[in-house]
Amino acid sequence: MIDRSAETALIELVREVAKAEILPRFRRLDATEIDTKSGPEDLVTAADLAAEAKLVEGIARIMPDAEVVGEEGVAADPSRLDLLSGSGCVVVVDPVDGTWNFARGLAVFGVILAVVEDGRTVFGLLYDPVFDDWFAARRGGGAWTGGAGRVDRPLTIDGTMPVSEASGYVPVNLYPEELRMAVSQATFRTGGARSLRCSCHEYRLLASGAVDYLISGLLKPWDHLAGALITREAGGFAAMMGGQPYRPFTTEGQLVAASSYPLWSGVSELFETALQSQMPASSTSS
Incomplete structure (x- = not known):
């Protein structure tokens, strides 16, 4: 397990990199500084x-024995x-989560960092x-939540509402495309659903109690x-x-996060039923 000094150093590194490399480019990107990867x-x-380049350099100084898995490094x-399937320490980074928002001048983006040791996530930062x-x-x-000039405050959530109000x-x-209608219709049986196009802020709002659940079928670590x-x-x-643990090397399936286990169970059942209704009979029968 990494120690508190390493946690603090990683937080400070992320703050420094954001100040030097991310914020100066926000709403100042030239068209030549925006590109596509898998699609538009x-x-x-x-x-x-x-x-990401600066984060990789900084992590090497703070945790010289750790490997780094970054979104852009994996794209290359x-x-x-x-590396996430093996032993040892791996630091996983998303240098700008919510790039679509960032590129369009929307202030809904963040930096995500996680430390994985021997296949288990031991530290996370949004x-x-x-x-x-x-x-x-x-x-x-x-x-916990913290910030510049602020005292750290514990985070506690415990969702007690029914699925219909979540x-x-x-x-x-x-x-x-063939599943979108079923997924969309399932959301109408909850208290509402939307997307911020930014996992960082979606998880922050879940952990603060502002929303109650989230689902993702695109599992990028x-x-x-x-x-x-x-x-x-x-x-x-x-x-x-379905209840299987979410692990750093999990790349397929639906991840469900919720403010309590009972709510997680209800949301999972609702959306699993919706998805199965669109599966061919041969794949749903046993």
């Missing part, structure tokens, strides 16, 4: 690349994801560069490892739909 909605900017070399504050958690040590985040557009840990340490529950 999957963007990368000069800020993503510069911030997908084999780096294999950082907001605009307000210079963060949500963080250590495995077995609780979750509001959350469901990125319907990320599902295959830099998007979810920190948020899932923070949810659990704050008193909520996060696992794969």
